[in-house]
Amino acid sequence: MKPRSLVQVLFLFFITATATAIFSYGQQQDQSKVPASQKPQTPKTGEQVFNNNCSRCHTPPMAISPRITGTIVMHMRTRARLSRQDEKLLLQYLAP
Amino acid sequence: MPRGFHKQIRWPAATIAIVVSLACSLRAQTPQVPPVPENHAGHVPVISGGFAYIHNVNGGVTTLLPQINPILLVPFGSHVLLESRTDFTGFFQRENQTSGPFKGKVFKTVDFAQIDWLANSHAILSVGKYLLPFGLYNERLVPVWIRNLQDSPITAAIGTRTSGAGDGIMLRGLVLQRSAYSIQYSSYFSARSGVNQLEAARTAGGDSSIYLTRLRLEAGVSYQRFLQQRNINSVATYISWQPRTVPLDLKAEGDFNYNGRGYWTEAAYRLQQLPIPALARNIQLVTRMQQFFPLHGGGNSLPTVDTHRIDFGLNYYIRDDIRFVSSYGRSFSERGNANVWNVGVTYRFLFPLFPARKK
Numbered sequence: 001m002k003p004r005s006l007v008q009v010l011f012l013f014f015i016t017a018t019a020t021a022i023f024s025y026g027q028q029q030d031q032s033k034v035p036a037s038q039k040p041q042t043p044k045t046g047e048q049v050f051n052n053n054c055s056r057c058h059t060p061p062m063a064i065s066p067r068i069t070g071t072i073v074m075h076m077r078t079r080a081r082l083s084r085q086d087e088k089l090l091l092q093y094l095a096p
Numbered sequence: 097m098p099r100g101f102h103k104q105i106r107w108p109a110a111t112i113a114i115v116v117s118l119a120c121s122l123r124a125q126t127p128q129v130p131p132v133p134e135n136h137a138g139h140v141p142v143i144s145g146g147f148a149y150i151h152n153v154n155g156g157v158t159t160l161l162p163q164i165n166p167i168l169l170v171p172f173g174s175h176v177l178l179e180s181r182t183d184f185t186g187f188f189q190r191e192n193q194t195s196g197p198f199k200g201k202v203f204k205t206v207d208f209a210q211i212d213w214l215a216n217s218h219a220i221l222s223v224g225k226y227l228l229p230f231g232l233y234n235e236r237l238v239p240v241w242i243r244n245l246q247d248s249p250i251t252a253a254i255g256t257r258t259s260g261a262g263d264g265i266m267l268r269g270l271v272l273q274r275s276a277y278s279i280q281y282s283s284y285f286s287a288r289s290g291v292n293q294l295e296a297a298r299t300a301g302g303d304s305s306i307y308l309t310r311l312r313l314e315a316g317v318s319y320q321r322f323l324q325q326r327n328i329n330s331v332a333t334y335i336s337w338q339p340r341t342v343p344l345d346l347k348a349e350g351d352f353n354y355n356g357r358g359y360w361t362e363a364a365y366r367l368q369q370l371p372i373p374a375l376a377r378n379i380q381l382v383t384r385m386q387q388f389f390p391l392h393g394g395g396n397s398l399p400t401v402d403t404h405r406i407d408f409g410l411n412y413y414i415r416d417d418i419r420f421v422s423s424y425g426r427s428f429s430e431r432g433n434a435n436v437w438n439v440g441v442t443y444r445f446l447f448p449l450f451p452a453r454k455k
Contacts, residue, residue: 044275046132052309052312055338056307056312056314056336056338057236057237057242058239058241058242059413059416059417060416061416061417061444061446062415062416064446065447065448066136066137066138067138067140067448068138068139068140068142068446068447068448069135069137069138070137070138070139070171070174071138071139071140071141071142071169071171071177072142072169072446073137074139074169074171074174074177074212074214075142075169075177075179077214077220078177078179078212078214078220078222078268079235079236081220081268081269081270081278081280081282082217082270083217083270083273083278084216084217085132085217088132088135089132091135091137092132092133092134092135094135094137095135095136095137095138096133096135096136
């Protein structure tokens with residue numbers, strides 16, 4: 001296979017993957033499957049902060065020992081630039 | 097002090113001043129939020145990091161790459177954090193490249209060693225040696241346990257000269273946060289240093305991105321001015337998207353500077369939603385495509401001829417912290433095409449520095 005056609009194949013893969021994602025996102029919206037808790041009016045929960053942020057950059061750990069949760073969340077605040085309020089919600093969710 | 101230093105420092109200093117005052121004024125505007133119940137989170141120092149053993153074959157030459165990158169995190173209260181990462185990577189190749197016994201050595205590098213003051217949501221001040229926040233790669237994807245493909249993108253050399261780190265100060269935080277989106281920034285100034293393990297170039301720059309919370313899409317731009325010998329501007333624009341309903345991870349970045357321009361796009365898909373045996377759902381398929389076009393002869397760790405590269409990866413997650421990784425890549429250039437293979441294992445460790453107290 002020539003480099004150019006390989007590049008085209010890969011580009012197509014990328015576009016298809018993106019399109020699949022957009023499509024399924026749209027579908028979810030159509031079916032109003034978004035839980036009420038995720039609608040903007042209701043106050044944010046720690047679980048939402050976790051779901052919205054912790055798999056952006058890496059696979060999040062399944063469990064963090066409560067003794068180090070504060071340290072980890074401080075560290076991730078510097079990376080993900082989370083707000084102070086998000087930090088409090090996360091700590092409450094991860095180490096209630 | 098070299099002539100022109102004041103001139104060079106003036107605009108980064110002004111940028112930082114503007115950002116600080118913006119951060120302070122925004123702080124005053126932060127809406128009132130409901131109180132959060134108490135928690136039991138502890139602030140015990142942490143040792144974490146990545147361990148990997150990678151077997152790499154590039155154009156027929158085998159390299160064994162054992163590596164460990166411990167991170168030390170020591171908090172002082174809930175506002176000050178000391179963080180440091182040291183990288184130990186062994187490079188072992190056959191004596192005559194393709195024959196003979198394996199020989200090599202282990203390289204040690206202090207990647208960063210900094211103190212962070214988490215003043216408020218809008219201002220986190222870091223002082224020391226910090227990772228340059230340029231594009232998606234340097235700060236986020238370098239750890240072996242995070243990257244989906246073990247080889248760095250070609251353009252990772254843009255905006256990260258000379259050591260990938262800066263010595264000086266960095267200010268970062270949220271510009272604003274709404275329920276649908278948040279905007280964040282980083283800005284930094286680094287002094288030139290040739291001190292062993294503290295090598296850095298005189299640079300100034302910043303990064304800003306918008307994160308659309310419901311879409312889980314982030315788009316950003318990074319800028320850096322290299323303030324040594326020839327002043328060089330580097331720019332990156334990037335997108336990172338992890339859709340809510342599909343276990344996909346899409347990332348793309350375009351980079352530009354005096355020595356060249358290029359881009360990479362990467363898609364990673366975990367098979368966890370497919371109707372296949374449970375064991376196979378731990379598989380992640382990855383593909384990356386990249387192109388690089390040198391300008392002014394390229395160089396500074398960038399190719400000197402047009403280069404295209406594609407990579408396919410297959411990773412297997414045994415747990416969230418251990419995985420087998422494998423990839424095949426082919427690079428195309430007028431200097432010749434080459435196949436690159438990687439197989440190995442990566443592990444993320446994480447434990448408190450003090451053992452658990454006896455009850």
